[in-house]
Amino acid sequence: xxxxxxxxxxxSLRLRTMLSKIEFDYEKLQEIRLRVNAPMLxxxxxxxxxxxxxxxxxxTDTDSYIISKNEIRETMEYISNYSLYAFxxxxxxxxxxxxxxxxxxxxxxxxxxxxxxxxxKHISFINIRLSHQIKGCADKVxxxxxxxDNNCFHTLIISPPRCGKTTLLxxxxxxxxxxSEKRPGLTIGVVDERSEIGACYMGxxxxxxGIRTDxxxxxxxxxxxxxxxRSMSPRIIAVDEVGSGEDIDAIExxxxxxxxxxxxxxxxxxxxxxxxxxxxxxxxxxxxxxxILLNNQGEVGHLEExxxxxxxxxx
Amino acid sequence: MLWIKIIGCILIITxxxxxxxxxxxxxxxxxxxxxxxxxxxxxLRGDIRYANTPLPEAVQALSVRQEGKYKVFLSEIAExxxxxxxxxxxxxxxxxxxxxxxxxxxxxxxxxxxxxLGENLGYLDKDMQINTLDLYLSQIEEEIKELTxxxxxxxxxxxxxxxxxxxxxxxxxx
Numbered sequence: 001x002x003x004x005x006x007x008x009x010x011x012s013l014r015l016r017t018m019l020s021k022i023e024f025d026y027e028k029l030q031e032i033r034l035r036v037n038a039p040m041l042x043x044x045x046x047x048x049x050x051x052x053x054x055x056x057x058x059x060t061d062t063d064s065y066i067i068s069k070n071e072i073r074e075t076m077e078y079i080s081n082y083s084l085y086a087f088x089x090x091x092x093x094x095x096x097x098x099x100x101x102x103x104x105x106x107x108x109x110x111x112x113x114x115x116x117x118x119x120x121k122h123i124s125f126i127n128i129r130l131s132h133q134i135k136g137c138a139d140k141v142x143x144x145x146x147x148x149d150n151n152c153f154h155t156l157i158i159s160p161p162r163c164g165k166t167t168l169l170x171x172x173x174x175x176x177x178x179x180s181e182k183r184p185g186l187t188i189g190v191v192d193e194r195s196e197i198g199a200c201y202m203g204x205x206x207x208x209x210g211i212r213t214d215x216x217x218x219x220x221x222x223x224x225x226x227x228x229x230r231s232m233s234p235r236i237i238a239v240d241e242v243g244s245g246e247d248i249d250a251i252e253x254x255x256x257x258x259x260x261x262x263x264x265x266x267x268x269x270x271x272x273x274x275x276x277x278x279x280x281x282x283x284x285x286x287x288x289x290x291x292i293l294l295n296n297q298g299e300v301g302h303l304e305e306x307x308x309x310x311x312x313x314x315x
Numbered sequence: 316m317l318w319i320k321i322i323g324c325i326l327i328i329t330x331x332x333x334x335x336x337x338x339x340x341x342x343x344x345x346x347x348x349x350x351x352x353x354x355x356x357x358x359l360r361g362d363i364r365y366a367n368t369p370l371p372e373a374v375q376a377l378s379v380r381q382e383g384k385y386k387v388f389l390s391e392i393a394e395x396x397x398x399x400x401x402x403x404x405x406x407x408x409x410x411x412x413x414x415x416x417x418x419x420x421x422x423x424x425x426x427x428x429x430x431x432l433g434e435n436l437g438y439l440d441k442d443m444q445i446n447t448l449d450l451y452l453s454q455i456e457e458e459i460k461e462l463t464x465x466x467x468x469x470x471x472x473x474x475x476x477x478x479x480x481x482x483x484x485x486x487x488x489x
Contacts, residue, residue: 012401077437086441
């Protein structure tokens with residue numbers, strides 16, 4: 001109920017009323033898409049539905065509810081907490097993370113200055129991707145990324161978008177941090193650049209990340225990783241969606257100073273990552289000791305394969 | 316009969332003097348209210364400039380630090396903003412000013428300026444917020460300067476006008 005209210009709060013009053021009449025299982029709700037002068041679309045349990053004027057979900061677009069410009073404006077006002085200025089950096093990247101860790105993608109007219117995106121105005125398309133915390137989704141993975149001395153391997157989670165890599169990372173962090181009867185917990189530092197892992201609200205994680213986890217929220221990954229090493233002396237550093245040159249330099253630093261690293265990256269296979277100019281270097285140098293590949297064949301977050309540093313399949 | 320006249324005269328003179336005092340103290344209170352408002356705006360500007368804090372959070376934090384009428388005003392705004400009840404920031408801001416600041420010594424013009432500030436808050440980027448707040452601060456500064464420059468003469472004027480007016484009315488009535 002709480003999750004439902006929290007999510008509905010970001011919609012314009014009209015949409016809020018309509019959506020509240022539908023009985024959703026919010027764990028199965030994946031995406032809600034709003035486009036100006038177009039029907040509202042809901043991705044629910046891997047299927048696409050239209051919202052009708054009578055607050056029903058249907059498969060056909062007849063009698064579907066058309067979103068107006070004003071509704072998008074009102075929704076944006078709530079998403080940004082009446083303060084678009086506070087999300088300047090996020091808007092430049094094209095998305096805002098809201099309470100609950102849900103990601104709101106936005107597009108409209110880009111404002112360019114010196115060949116760089118300065119902002120987005122006339123926001124007309126909104127995509128709300130729901131974040132889900134699935135406790136226990138890392139059960140299969142944990143034995144492969146920890147060794148007998150209760151240490152963790154440098155791990156890279158590889159998956160295409162919408163396959164659950166952040167969800168897996170979140171549960172890996174939780175399980176390693178809490179520990180179990182056989183395995184003592186480890187101190188983990190999380191750099192949560194987009195507030196997706198911990199979904200922090202005023203600095204407090206809303207998702208469970210374990211009792212030995214310190215979260216640095218909204219901080220650029222490269223700077224955050226170095227900061228955490230100096231300030232919180234973690235055994236493991238966890239980050240989401242690495243990719244830039246700066247990130248890779250910081251990852252090398254983390255790996256060379258005795259910390260273990262768990263990171264995620266977009267891709268389909270190890271070869272994909274190997275062919276990337278900067279990140280590929282770390283793969284070729286065999287710095288990562290475990291590669292976890294996900295796909296969404298069948299269900300979101302389906303564990304496909306696990307490889308060791310030599311590229312030998314171990315799962 | 317004479318006693319009644321004397322009592323009447325005393326009452327008229329006292330009430331007129333009281334009115335004079337009331338106006339002069341209102342003037343002093345207005346200056347103090349404007350100073351408090353300036354302090355709030357400076358804190359709000361700091362919060363936005365330093366931490367990029369969204370308005371509901373910044374207003375809430377401000378309300379905790381304030382006392383009296385401004386505390387009620389700010390906490391009501393924060394509460395309404397957090398409700399996300401279908402109203403724009405501008406209308407919440409203006410409605411709360413009308414409802415919660417009518418017991419202050421701020422003039423109609425002061426309240427109007429404060430209302431106009433709400434029209435531009437939350438809009439566009441951080442620089443825009445800072446510039447809007449700076450502009451409003453300079454307006455308040457000018458107003459305070461203007462008022463303090465004349466406060467001595469005006470309080471003297473109100474006080475003596477009160478007493479003199481009372482005596483004048485008494486003489487006419489006698």
